[in-house]
Amino acid sequence: MREVLIKILLAPLLLLQGLYVRRITPKLPEPSGERSGVSGNGPHMRLLVLGDSAAAGVGVPEQAQALTGQLVANLAQDYRVSWKLLAQSGLDTAQVMARVESTATEPFDAVLVSVGVNDVTGGLSAQDWAIAMHRLLDLLLWKYGARHVLLAPVPPxxxxxxxPQPLRWYLGRRAKQFNLALAQLARSRMDCRLQQSNLSVRDGMLAADGFHPGASVYTQWADDSAATLRSFFTDPVSLGGRVVAAPPAA
Incomplete structure (x- = not known):
């Protein structure tokens, strides 16, 4: 009820501010560079990075500076990493699922998922987003046999x-609600984990658009993610033998 009241009272201003932000914010390109490859030596790790503009690396010019490039470089110190990036700016969770469904079936040991910002700005409720994420996780298990899924929280x-305010406050409030729903989802399943990070977004650490990560934020994100992925492979947690026999309903 409170959420509905807030939307009713602030709707005209939030709409105007949203349109203003879309008009004045520079649209940064996705970084150049390879989106698949094999790096490093050691035990084999098959890794997929999946999601929206942050997963795609928007905010830096080269994939080597982005999440995937830095994550692979970190892991390649100890593993032979066969990796792929499947991400695109502007995708919400339903669109990410559609992209997964359209790809060829192949095995991945681990999938890092970064999605949710476009659902926050698009008006989807946290409850409905949690349902969509549950379907996405089932799809990743069915499509890729993903043994471990690392879920990135929605950024602050x-x-x-x-x-601008109050749009910043409103979207920040929704992002926190989404993360509470995501944490509950992660606790209810054995095949995923919510990444625990305190990413810095101080002045100068975001990209020029004031919205996407800069290289230093991607470094911290990649380091935290690499540590969690290493824990998956050095101290694996049983997935309980759960099998999905058919793709989940959309």
Whole structure:
């Protein structure tokens, strides 16, 4: 009820501010560079990075500076990493699922998922997003046999300088609700884990648009993710033998 009341009272202003932000915020390109490859030596790890603009690396010019490039470089110190990046700016969770469904079936040991910002800005409720994420996780298990899924939390949108008040407060509030729903989902399943990070978004650490990560944020994100992925492979947790026999309903 409170959420509905807030939307009713602030709707005209939030709409105007949203349109204003879309008009003045520079649209940064996705970084150049390879989106698949094999790196390193050691035990074999098959890794997929999946999601939206942050997963795609928007905010830096080269994939080597982005999440995937830095994550693979970190893991390649100890593993032979066969990796793939499947991400695109502007995708919400339903669109990410559609992209997964359209790809060829292949095995991945681990999948890092970064999605949710476009669902926050698109008006989807946290409850409906959690349902969509549950379906995405089932799809990843069925399509790729993903043994481990690492879920990136929705970033702290209340700290994004590109967003004026009260839009920043409102989207930040929704992002926190989404993360509470994501944490509950992660606790209810054995095949995923919510990444625990305190990513810095201080002045100068975001990209020029004031919305996407800069190289130093990607470094911290990649380091935290690499540590969690290593824990999966050095101290594996049983997935309980769960098998999905058919793709989940959309």
């Amino acid at each position: 949108m209340h700290l994004f300088p590109a967003l």
